[in-house]
Amino acid sequence: MKQTLITLVENKPGVLNRISSLFRRRNFNIESLVVGHSETDGVSRMTIVANEPNATKRGYIYFSLLKLVNVIAVKDVSSLPCVAREFILIKLNTSPEQLNEVNSVVKKYGARIVDMGNETVIIEATDEEHIINELIDGLMPFKITEIMRTGKIAMRRGRTHKVSSDKINAAPDDIEWKPEQISAYQN
């Protein structure tokens, strides 16, 4: 099961290094990591997708992240209602005769052609990961020469949850980690 973590971090030099170093040395498999400015000065928001099937280890990832001094808060949103999106740019080698066909695939998936050269087009799309995957599959008959994906960004639906300091106590029935019960954002 993929684990999606939304993380608030201090925007200081080396923070990305600390997080990637943590994933490397703890042998956690990182699938994607997206970072950018948040609504607050000096604070960045990250969406990290980890690929760790073991529930105990998912808890370990969560708490190891939380432990980093520059990490302000972590929320495991894997099983929470979220808007999750990925952005992609795809370059195709095409001939003018194929353009109609390409266009129909692009339309079907709500993507756009953003650049047209003599023999190439660049397509952009923003959607959920599986739709992006389908788009790539749909374009396979044409010659894809470049793909650039951002990885997933996610935001919880509903009201904004206040970030507060963390207090974690695993409930007695928490034999399997349920990170959503041990939240860093307190509702």
Next chain:
Amino acid sequence: MSKNPKKLTGSEIVWECLIKEGVQVVFGYPGGAILHTYDALNKYSEKIHHVLVRHEQGATHMADGYARASGKVGVAMATSGPGATNMITGMATAMMDSSPIVCITGQVPSPVIGSDAFQEIDITGASIPVSKHSYLVMDISDLVSTIREAFYVARSGRPGPVLIDIPKDIQNATTDFIYPEEELSLPGYHPPKDVSEEYISKFASLVNDAEKPVILAGHGVLLSNACREVMELAEKSSIPIATTLLGIGGVPDSHQLVLGMMGMHGESWANNAIQDADLLIACGMRFDDRVTGNLKTYSPNSKKIHIEIDPSEINKNVKVDLAIHADLRTVLRHVNPHIKKMVRNDWLDIISGWHHDSKRRDILNLKSDKLHGAQAIRKIWEGTKGDALIVSDVGQHQMLEAQYYKHNEPRTLLTSGGLGTMGFSLPAAIGASFHEKDREIWVIVGDGSIQMTIMELGTAIQENVNINIAIINNGYLGMVRQWQQMFYNARYVETPISSPDYVKLAEAYGIQAYRVDSLENVIPTMEKAQKNAGPSLIEFKVEEHEVVYPMVPVGADLNDMIQRPFSDVYENGQMVEKETAK
């Protein structure tokens, strides 16, 4: 805050901040990139004593030893590049054993950072996996807050090493020195403060309902100063206590409820008790592989309570039924009033039954012409009345010390547990001696380990520290040799190791030194060493093929221990029981 702040250089600010943090001693080694700061030390040398080490690794172990002995933050200082990289092992040692140290390194001037300048290394980056946190100060106005944060992070929560890298131009820049009085608050760092009543009542009812509980006392007992509270819990509810290696001293070994060390070379009855228990109360320990053995069969019938300040340790190796993420002492102070008074004679009887053949397996009862390491260590215990501060190194002697030197007071055993850093003991003892000025200090070290940091004999004599160094010399890297004997068909590949003449070597340094090769000479020689005000060294020539028993082989069940073969039992020179091999 004063209205007319002093203008100070970065170097002066470093020392001012250290004084504000209560630092009295700094262990370090000067060099190009830290020279400004050393130059400024001149003005502060009445308030801070600097110990010149022989290698920067030694500085970190000294800071670590000082921290472990005192509970305060230890400070090490070095220059950039090789000075900084030499600190990596010491930081890793402190990291694995949760020891609060602050390492201050000089760095090449900020404009040339990243250019591979002379003695430039990215120590802020290199230290990430071996430190709790690290800082590179790129602006003089950040210096005070950085140093304050570093000390706060090092000592709070689960303690650990913190590095501050200060470029040369920042050390030389000037600014108004303003030291804020208000408490620090970091947005992403919140050590737990209190514990909810819900967990306290669950904790208490698990204990009150248990029939065969065992307390697992780890380093956290010492770090949170919860020794009394742990004993109160144990005595009130008649709960036996097994300790980890670093938990030794947290509870008095002579107490009838204290079973001794658990784990790979622990006492068999302690391991049996853990395996047979119906409740484990893990206090500030992390279920390291050396204490659990095979995780699949670990204490199969017990409920488990884990009180731990570091949430990432909870459920990492062993899944627990009640996890309490809080300071141990706070938790126990809340829970102890809810614990029923109980006497668990049945359970304690079962455990003492597991002692049945231990006498016949005890190496102290072995009749031999040769001096054995275990016997020498037992004599050191006798000769110090069990009151010394012992700093042990890594290997067979470390395990024998844990088995045969009984500690009754907290912070009287310092040893590198998690990282197992050979070479730790001599520098750590030098560091500890700056806190424990009146206590007798003994280094117990193997011939392999001492040669890793033997240059610190120079520091010991330059500072004239009152430590006694007992080298248990068996001519081998003994623990590795033991593994070769047991698991590699006795092929002793690269484990025989030569030694210098330690007595001559010590004398060359100006250190009093002695050699002992028989049991009866141990105490008389110790007495000579004890009379010296400065450092002394005793080389113990011991049996070469000693094996540390009992032992849980890697991956075996915790109660599946290899026992020492039986031997005859002697008391006062008389055989009282004949060896009967089974």
